[in-house]
Amino acid sequence: MLILAAIVFIVLQRITPGYGMTYNRKWGPAINNRIGWVLMEAPVFLTMLLMWIMATPAKRNSLPVVVMTLLFLLHYFQRSFIFPMMIKGHSKMPLSIILSGVTFNLLNAYMIGGWFFYITPPPHIFNSIGYPADWLASPIFILGTLVFAAGMVINLHSDHIIRSLRKPGDTNHYIPEGGLFRYVTSANYFGELLEWTGFALLTWSLPGMVFAIWTFANLAPRAKATHGRYIEKFGNRYAALRRRYIIPFIY
Numbered sequence: 001m002l003i004l005a006a007i008v009f010i011v012l013q014r015i016t017p018g019y020g021m022t023y024n025r026k027w028g029p030a031i032n033n034r035i036g037w038v039l040m041e042a043p044v045f046l047t048m049l050l051m052w053i054m055a056t057p058a059k060r061n062s063l064p065v066v067v068m069t070l071l072f073l074l075h076y077f078q079r080s081f082i083f084p085m086m087i088k089g090h091s092k093m094p095l096s097i098i099l100s101g102v103t104f105n106l107l108n109a110y111m112i113g114g115w116f117f118y119i120t121p122p123p124h125i126f127n128s129i130g131y132p133a134d135w136l137a138s139p140i141f142i143l144g145t146l147v148f149a150a151g152m153v154i155n156l157h158s159d160h161i162i163r164s165l166r167k168p169g170d171t172n173h174y175i176p177e178g179g180l181f182r183y184v185t186s187a188n189y190f191g192e193l194l195e196w197t198g199f200a201l202l203t204w205s206l207p208g209m210v211f212a213i214w215t216f217a218n219l220a221p222r223a224k225a226t227h228g229r230y231i232e233k234f235g236n237r238y239a240a241l242r243r244r245y246i247i248p249f250i251y
């Protein structure tokens with residue numbers, strides 16, 4: 001997965017997935033954007049939930065694992081069933097994008113769910129059935145949870161700003177203002193990247209780290225492409241804002 005993340009990051013520098021602001025008919029047959037988001041995101045929610053149900057009672061009922069799993073499911077419940085219903089307009093999403101998203105999401109659920117419920121962690125860090133009972137009070141968990149929560153707030157607020165740019169029936173593009181958009185083109189992506197960085201910390205796991213790296217590999221090139229589209233559309237007016245792509249002051 002780490003090797004694939006590196007490959008995807010390089011490929012996406014040259015190829016921009018055709019959905020959202022960069023929608024392109026060349027990506028093949030497409031369906032309604034709302035339905036597309038549900039089909040793409042719901043499998044990871046359902047898969048993680050199923051793995052949790054099927055786990056042994058010792059790991060399924062471990063309080064630290066319950067809390068961390070609920071944080072994961074909270075994100076994907078919002079992305080699968082709430083976010084799509086709030087999308088405005090009648091844009092479309094190619095089936096090829098949906099299929100690639102489902103594939104990645106299932107692999108991600110397998111990695112993280114497998115770690116939580118089926119792989120015995122190192123004994124010098126955890127106990128024999130998973131995370132120790134006092135893991136929720138550990139500094140690394142608390143820090144990671146704060147970062148995760150901050151990322152979710154930024155992501156939701158940024159999505160709200162984007163949705164508020166258009167009035168009903170309007171199909172024009174506008175420059176987002178406010179929030180973290182003061183510093184980056186894709187503040188919503190920065191929020192999501194921050195979420196999974198926090199998740200990697202609070203789980204202190206290789207699967208969590210791999211997912212955070214994947215998030216950057218996938219979203220950073222898209223943020224760069226979105227930045228290019230804004231400059232193409234608004235010219236010096238947008239370039240003068242001197243925004244970074246996804247990470248404030250850095251990239």
